Amino acid sequence: MACTFKLFALLSILFVGKLKADISCPNQQTPAYSCGTQSIVVLDGSTDMQSVDKLKEIMAFILNQITPKFDYADGQTIAYMVYGGQGGGLQATEFASNIEQSCSYIETVINGVGNNLTPVTLTTGLNEMKKFYNDTLSSGKRIPILLFTGATDKADIASAAQLAKTNIQNGDLYIFSMNGGDYSPFTDAKLIYNISQDFQNWGGLQRCFNKAACNIVINQGDVADAVTTVAPTSAPLRGPHCTCNYSTVWLDVIYIFDASAATTANGLMELLGKVQTDAQWLNIAKSTDTSASEYHTRVGIIYYDSDATVYAPLGSLTQMDFLSIPTLPFRNDPGTNLEAAINLALNQFNSSAHRIEAKTVIHLLATTYRPGDYQDPTQIAETFKGDGGIMIVYDYIEAHGSVAPELNTIASPGYFTTSSDDTDGSFVLNAFCDANCFCFVGYNAYSQDTGRNLPNQGCYYPVETTNGYTIAENRCKSFNNGYLATVENEDKMRFLWRMFKQPTNFWIGLQYDGSAFKWQDNYALTANDYQPWAPNGKQVQSGQMSGIYAISTGDQNAIKWSTHEPRQGFWFACEVAPCDSEHYCSRQQPNNIIL
Known part of the structure; x- marks a missing residue:
């Protein structure tokens, strides 16, 4: 069951066991993720869903397994909407700020659906959602829109995708398709997933939904994490272990680029392209973005030759800002004042943009450094590592054809690679995951x-x-x-x-x-x-x-x-x-x- 995920928006819809007329509100549970987002659940109540029972199963799933794990205490809220249902109207609620309100709103939506589904297009449903929640969607914040849909008509899906692209720019879409529709026209959707089996047997849906509601990027394996009672073929891994999810890494990272003549202008462009490729997997946010999930990475950029310059301060870039950088300054200067660049990085980590919880990481992309004219960077690098920082070094050897041994001495143990060794491009992303695995102070x-x-x-x-x-x-x-x-x-x-x-x-x-x-x-x-x-x-x-x-x-x-x-x-x-x-x-x- 393939899961396709992309870079921008989010939609979703969900299902489970049949609801009784008298809804029993579940108890509040430990929040799955801590965030203060507003999210909108959009449910397809049209004849595309095939039966009222299926729609009510979705609502029961949300009620029993999703809403109890929202972080209401941290300001997380959720609204519910169904398009279609009895009379073909719109059932929509305000944003619930506690589990009791969530239960009440879900009951209101269920009662409004009635016992019949009516023909309503996906395009109409999204348009009605946009009109009802226009103030929220125009607030400038990223709003998760969580949609389960049964639509299969290609023309309708294409029209809905165009509507989302032009009129719902602040909506982050995760789409869960119940009937195998082709949602490839939604090129900005963060997740498009076809559910071909009974969704109640896919335990990953709960985690997937809660991640989406917090604007946490979803990995392919999240949804298809099946709940099973079948004995494993090998003994399960015991104890707490390090989990690697690129999209939820929460580091403070300074990229340091060697912009000296040894790197060459073309080499500097290649290094920039390398880190931008890695950045596509990360959830990068500005330090001023109060709506960002805790599971985000803040980045800054420094480049150096005989001088060192802060190109972008820590926490000043979004992911799109980072990906849109066309080039970095290149002066054909033979100097390699790496010590000054590391000093600037430490100043960034001492600024208010650094989160005290986040591990500090310097990602150095260099060709070499020339000791002699400048202070040796080894000592300041050791100080940074001794304070708990991680130094990831990527040696760009295309320009000179051999490894620079001096760079290896600067890297944290196990965090050095070369452009020729990193053949699949995974070294740095995996290094970020490992840097993000650490113990509480004192443990x-x-x-x-x-x-x-x-x-x-x-x-x-x-x-x-x-x-x-x-x-x-x-x-x-x-x-x-x-x-x-x-x-x-x-x-x-x-x-x-x-x-x-x-x-x-x-x-x-x-x-x-x-x-x-x-x-x-x-x-x-x-x-x-x-x-x-x-x-x-x-x-x-x-x-x-x-x-x-x-x-x-x-x-x-x-x-x-x-x-x-x-x-x-x-x-x-x-x-x-x-x-x-x-x-x-x-x-x-x-x-x-x-x-």
């Missing part, structure tokens, strides 16, 4: 990645105060939604051991629940799992809970486990998911556990 990264040292197996915080098992468990949950650390292998056992002063005993995330041993991440302990029990350490009483702790003698190679009465106090470590491209970590979230 230790557990990684078996020898390159970029990513927390690809979670982040861990040692607590050196004695707590009972259940108290420790609750402490971990209350801060960053963590849990007592699991131990899948000996290497991880040693990693946890090294976080504490030794010798000491500490709780691990394994417990006996009265009938079986289970980990805090809901995995059962199996016979083949790592489990270094002490003699008689596995003794339990049926029906009684026991916590499991690690016994340390001061030797990391002699750690053993044993059960214990859970009210006993031990030190413990909390395991949490890393911040990444789909897990935004705000400064409001506590970085550390305070006991």
